[in-house]
Amino acid sequence: MIFLEQTIAILWKDIRSELRSKQMWIGMGLFALLVLVIFNFTFDLRVDNKAAVAPGALWVSFVFASLLGLGRTIAAEREKGSMDRLLLCPVDRKAIYLAKLLGNMLFIGVVEIVALPVFAALFNLPLLMGGLLPIVLLGTLGIAAIGTLFSAMAAATRAQELLLPILIFPLLVPVVIGAVRATSSLLIPVANEPPWLGLIAAFDVIFLSISMLTFEYVIEE
C-alpha cells in the first residue's frame, strides 16, 4: 500500500511539475509533428506504397519525440540534485522506477494523441481505428520501459544527450519492428503474418522485469 502511495505521489509530482513548466510536452509534441511533416514531404507517397511507408514514419516520429522526453525526466532530477533527495528517502527504488515509467508513458501518450490525427490527415490513411490502440499502448510501454532505465544510466554521465540514443536505439529495434509491422498489418492485412503484437508484449515483459530488478543498482552509486 505504501509502495503504491509513494509511486502515485512521485508520478503526481512529475505531472504537476510538467504541467507548470510545460517544458517537455510542448517540445516533444512539436518535434513529433515536425518529423511527420518532413516525412510527408520527403517520401514519394503514391497510393500504392503509402500504407507500406506510413507506419515506419509514424513510429520513427514517436521514437524520436520520446527520446527528447526520456532524456529529460531523470536528467532534470539529477541536475537539481532532487534525485539525491529522492534517494535519501526510504522509498523502494522500484516505486521510483514505476513512477518514472508511468510518467514517461503518459508524456509519450499525450504526444501520440496529438500526432496521430495529424498523421492520419497528412498521409490520408484511416489510422484512427480500434486495432491501433493495443499496438500503440504496447509499443509505448516498450519504449518507456527501456528509456526509463537507460535515461537513468545516461543521466549520470556528462554526455547524456549523446549516450541515451546510442544505448537505447539498438534495444528498441524489436519493439519498433514489431510496432511497424503490426501497424502495417492493420492497414494491409496479410495472411500468415507473425504475431507481432505478441512479440512486443513479450519484449515488454522481459524488459520491465529486468528494469525493475536493476534500476536500484543503476540509480544508486
Add this chain to the structure above:
Amino acid sequence: MNGHSHIDVGAQLIAPTDLPNVGEQLIAPSHATDTAPHTTNVGAQLIASSATPPIHHTSGEVQAIRPRHRTINLNAYLEIQGLKKSFGLKPILRGVNLSLGQGERMALLGANGAGKTTLLRILAGLTKPSLGTATIAELDIVRSTQQIRHLVGFLSHQPYLYDELTALENLLFFAKMYTVKHAHERATELLRRVGLTKHARERVSTFSRGQVQRLALARTLLHSPQLLLLDEPDTGLDQAGHTLIETLLAEHTSYGGTVLFTTHHLERALQLSDTLAILHKGRIAFQEKTIKLELDDLQKQAESLGKTE
C-alpha cells in the same frame, strides 16, 4: 550524555534490525547481554572478553562477531571507524574515526576539499564508503540503509526541493516519501517555525536563497529525524535565520536528537556545538570539547593545519 566511555573490546556489536526506541537512551541493546556469555554490563559500559567472541542473534539469524580488537563506545549514537572513500584513484577520506553521543552536537570544520561533504553524504546513505564502518543507532550504514534513512535528516548544499511545486506541496510530497503521519499538520507547523507560512502556496522558484534554505531546513526536519546532518546550514541565511538555526538545534538536542554539522566559521562552530572536530586531508586531525576551547586556540589549531579561514 556528552561523557563518553571508550573501552577496548574484542568484538563489534551487530546492529539490531529493529529500530531503537527513539525516546530512549541508547546504551547496550537488550539482546546483547542475553546472547553474549562473556559480557559484563557495567552501567553504560559493556565489556566483552576478546578471547571468546560473543555471538549475537539478529532477526533470528546467528552471526559471529568479528574477532578484532576495536574501540567501541556504547554511548555513541554515531560511530565511525576507519572510514575511507576514494573517487577513482583520488582518496577523499583516508580513515575517519569519530563518535558522537545521543543528544550531542558536533561541528565539523575543514578546508574546502577536506572531505566534509563526502563524509555527510556517506552517513546519509547517498554514497557508499570504500572501506571502514559507520553505525547510526547501532545500525550499519551499508547493511541497514533503508532503516537509517528514517533516522537521518540531511541538509545539503543543494536544497533538494522541486522548483515547480509550492512550499507546502514540497513538504507534503516528502511527507509521503517518509510516510509521515498527520502530514498536513506537520508541514504547516514546520512552515510556521521557519517563517514561511505566508509563502506556503508560492512556488519555490520564486523564493530567495534564504527562503529556499529555510524550506530546506523544514524539509530536513519533516520526518523528525534522530540525527541531523547539516552541511553548512547557515548558507544564505540572514541574522534571523542564524537565530532560527540555533533555536531549532537546541530544541532538537533537548529531545535527545543528535547533530553533526559542517561550517567554515570558527565562532559559529564554537557557538553551536558541544564537540568540535577538524577534518584535514581526509582524517580527523583535531577533536575537542567546545567548552575547553577558546577561539584563539582554535584559530591557531586551524591555521597550523593549513586551514585558510
